[in-house]
Amino acid sequence: MADRAPQTKYMDRRGWSDIIIGAPYVWLVLFFLLPFLIVVGMSVATKTPTAPPFSFGGDYPLINLQAYQRILTDDLYLRAFLTSLANAAVAMVLCLLLGYPMALALTRMSRGWRNVMLMLVILPFWTSFLLRVYAWMGLMGRNSWFNQMLTDWWNFIVPVDWAVRSIPMMNSNFAVVLVMVYTYLPFMILPLYASLERLDTTLDEAAMDLGSTPAQVFRDVTLPQSIPGIVAGGMLVFIPAAGELVIPTLVGNASDPMIGRIISDEFATARDWPMASAVAVALLVLMVIPTMIYTHYQGRAEGSK
Template sequence: MTELSATGPKTTRKAARRSGLARWFNRRGWSDITIATPYLWLLIFFLVPFLIVIAMSVATRTPTSPPFSFGGDHPLINTATYERLFSDSLYIRAFLTSIRNAAFATFLCLLIGYPMALGLTRVSKSWRNILLMLVILPFWTSFLLRVYAWMGLMGNNSWFNKLLTSAYNMMMPEEWALRSIQMMNTNFAVVLVTVYSYLPFMILPLYANLEKLDMTLNEAAEDLGSRPFRVFLDVTLPLSVPGIVAGGLLVFIPASGELIIPGLVGNPSQPMIGRVIQDEFASARDWPMASAVAVALLLLLVVPMMLYTYFDAKAHEKKAMEP
């Protein structure tokens, strides 16, 4: 009797917990799990690694393994890496080169991708599916293999280089004639290959945005006397700004920290910030300095995006409150 009385309350509590868990799961369990999953993902794979990188950036470089330490014979927080970051011309030039190349690539992707995305919304559905497949077709091939293909095309003895050189020599005086155009190991090559690689990331968000636009607005503007180009400037372009921003961010952010493309076709004397981080981690084994550069790059990219999101939300809120 004593054993039964002792196990009875435990069994009752277990049954109560199970029934409570079952009620929670049946009522709102799936929705809570679904909402919590992306936050948990960001916590584990973004916030925690970012905090680790921040901690390494204020550590002191040592010849140990791992090559950094806190406290002891070294200061607990060492800001020398950030002081060097803003005083050494190597890092300043790398940041400027990365931003410039990424900005050029983003602008060219927009110039090329916007007409393509707009054209996708104007064709029939059967052709639209085929064209969308062609847009994402390069992803079926290895990214590294595509970069190597461009290296072959831009070589001094390639047919592509000879064709461009012949066209240049035909348009220029004889004294300005060239044997070949130097394309490899230049910022031009970096921008060209970046545009080719990231163009689908501009086309797809623009297409998703343009497809949702109400075509009756264009028809109404034309009925009121606007010409097609004026309709595009007054109606289509303003409504497609969210797609432009989304595509621009999807291209600019990874292009700024790109490592493979500048390492293979870029100029070694003008490294981009991704190459600098890789060299600091692998070659110099200066993990605190590499972490400080990574933190600065992240802040440089994330802060403007957060400011844009904040002011855009304020503008929408103000517009919603207007009578």
């Protein structure tokens, strides 16, 4: 019993709190850091006809940077990165333009209606993601009622020479962005709502009393205070959208793939695991570095207050 006394005292004082605090770090090490190191290791390996299809040392170089050189020189990867970043940026901006008024309206509603509207925002998560994408595939088909409705509107507003039988929407970047906006819009609305709900409405009233118009109040008071929510929502939309695989595969153009499709094809079809790993590492670096920069300056700004 005497040998167990120090352990018992430690558990009584700090043990459980240390375990609770340390559990997330253990989770990150096991399920993020170690897999990331494995992917980095594979990215500098050499593709071989073995199982697994890569090797280090022996008849092959211990460190092979050929995959990273291909990323910088091959137009396929450069174009895929640019397409992914462009589609993700457009989807993020559209989600912001649609989500900000919705989040602001939620904060102005009564408590009862607010709960109902929030439930409607998260309602799509109750259905299968694949089912929702397939539903959009049906809507964008040439013979769907949605396509025919848009076609009729187009033919009504344009000259007769520009009339079309149907609007080609499937297998295009338009379809990819449209489905991504639908899919990731709740990820923009919820952080914006959380940020806007904490705002002090008396500041708006004070600005109105001093003669500001509603537009000036929004520009000078509401918008600056909601920037953290805008950034958080933008990251929650942009990061997964840039690496999206399912949506571009089902509704996108195979001749103009996004980077998620490239990674999948390199792993599964070409079985070039080093190349796929290098592309994944490059995508992660592109996503993480801006996040770290923002977190650094945000921490400095909060520390200076």
